[in-house]
Amino acid sequence: xxxxxxxxxxxxxxxxxxxxxxxxxxxxxxxxxxxxxxxxxxxxxxxxxxxxxxxxxxxxxxxxxxxxxxxxxxxxxxxxxxxxxxxxxxxxxxxxxxxxxxxxxxxxxxxxxxxxxxxxxxxxxxxxxxxxxxxxxxxxxxxxxxxxxxxxxxxxxxxxxxxxxxxxxxxxxxxxxxxxxxxxxxxxxxxxxxxxxxxxxxxxxxxxxxxxxxxxxxxxxxxxxxxxxxxxxxxxxxxxxxxxxxxxxxxxxxxxxxxxxxxxxxxxxxxxxxxxxxxxxxxxxxxxxxxxxxxxxxxxxxxxxxxxxxxxxxxxxxxxxxxxxxxxxxxxxxxxxxxxxxxxxxxxxxxxxxxxxxxxxxxxxxxxxxxxxxxxxxxxxxxxxxxxxxxxxxxxxxxxxxxxxxxxxxxxxx
Numbered sequence: 001x002x003x004x005x006x007x008x009x010x011x012x013x014x015x016x017x018x019x020x021x022x023x024x025x026x027x028x029x030x031x032x033x034x035x036x037x038x039x040x041x042x043x044x045x046x047x048x049x050x051x052x053x054x055x056x057x058x059x060x061x062x063x064x065x066x067x068x069x070x071x072x073x074x075x076x077x078x079x080x081x082x083x084x085x086x087x088x089x090x091x092x093x094x095x096x097x098x099x100x101x102x103x104x105x106x107x108x109x110x111x112x113x114x115x116x117x118x119x120x121x122x123x124x125x126x127x128x129x130x131x132x133x134x135x136x137x138x139x140x141x142x143x144x145x146x147x148x149x150x151x152x153x154x155x156x157x158x159x160x161x162x163x164x165x166x167x168x169x170x171x172x173x174x175x176x177x178x179x180x181x182x183x184x185x186x187x188x189x190x191x192x193x194x195x196x197x198x199x200x201x202x203x204x205x206x207x208x209x210x211x212x213x214x215x216x217x218x219x220x221x222x223x224x225x226x227x228x229x230x231x232x233x234x235x236x237x238x239x240x241x242x243x244x245x246x247x248x249x250x251x252x253x254x255x256x257x258x259x260x261x262x263x264x265x266x267x268x269x270x271x272x273x274x275x276x277x278x279x280x281x282x283x284x285x286x287x288x289x290x291x292x293x294x295x296x297x298x299x300x301x302x303x304x305x306x307x308x309x310x311x312x313x314x315x316x317x318x319x320x321x322x323x324x325x326x327x328x329x330x331x332x333x334x335x336x337x338x339x340x341x342x343x344x345x346x347x348x349x350x351x352x353x354x355x356x357x358x359x360x361x362x363x364x365x366x367x368x369x370x371x372x373x374x375x376x377x378x379x380x381x382x383x384x385x386x387x388x389x390x391x392x393x394x395x396x397x398x399x400x401x402x403x404x405x406x407x408x409x410x411x412x413x414x
Contacts, residue, residue, distance in 0.1 A: 027063070027096050027343050029068050035047055037076035038215050039265070042270075047072065049304075049322065050324075063334045066334075075101075082109070086112060096343060098118060103186075120146050121326045125264065126152065126187070126191040129147075131143060131376075134413070148326070151286065153263055154414060157263070167259070176204055177234060179205040179232070180235050182237055183237070196236060208230045213247055215240075219246070224256040233259065234261055237261065240271075242274075249275065270317060272388045282387050282388075283388065284383045285318050286380065289397070321366060333351030337351045352372045353374055378412065383405070384401075385400050
């Protein structure tokens, strides 16, 4: 029986939007999100994108008639809760795929999902998730069932460092520019630390010792004075949200104003608006922006957005749009799987390798072309770089470059 699920807006915890309507033509997809924890400032936007996209898929026929039964759980960025939910979904719901979130939990689940053959589409872009066979001797664990939409944190940082090297020359800098990694001692900000520092060294930067800053907001003047004394010209921001806002404001008060190179979760209109006044705030983006005009795929994005905002007027961040892309790559891999042996985790994984230069239908110009292979899960190695500034409540975001990185074997897996 072909079934359509009503577009019920899923609430934060524990509500399976279709459990009461289960039949044989249904598969379960878990959804871990953080809307109240350390990354909730941004996590709520991405979670909305995932939930709206899952609802939209169902009201438009599911996976060629198969309904996606889903449950969205706010695990508050706590790894034990993420693992407990994963195990519950596997044992009780026979989960065949999962939309995930953070780096700590995604990396903790690598061996579980590989053993269970459950594709995980994470919002962690840790380079540690990109080597499915442990081809690189530096890879800590092979991650054959991990996927994410976008460039890895390491590649995004490498791209910004490459841009910074050119920026240093064009701005008339003399001597070696100074690069610093700034972030908490935590899997998420740590993910690109070593890889990006190595590339910065390769490009001729002087690389300082990492500067540790809590993911919780606070007074970071001491860390800012360290940056000032080191002469940091380009500071990579490994954290996000209130922590980054506190840091930039603290540094402004002590006259430490390097060009900020933010990771993708720390670069958006919301952060710029909250900082208040800032210049030279550089960050990557992997989709179009909500306000972009003339992008064909934005029509579908706006229809999906209506699943939780019938007015269609609510502003959406690029984090929300990346959530949509993540679901739609999974959706099309599921469609391939259903047509080629059935909806199993193993077949969905095979479906991720079935296309080249892949953009989900209807999202042209929104999601970037992606290529996954059985030996390389770096789906995208092109990075769009933007510069943001804010003053007196007005802010601007301008694209400054697009960097396509080589797929170097020694960069795979970290």
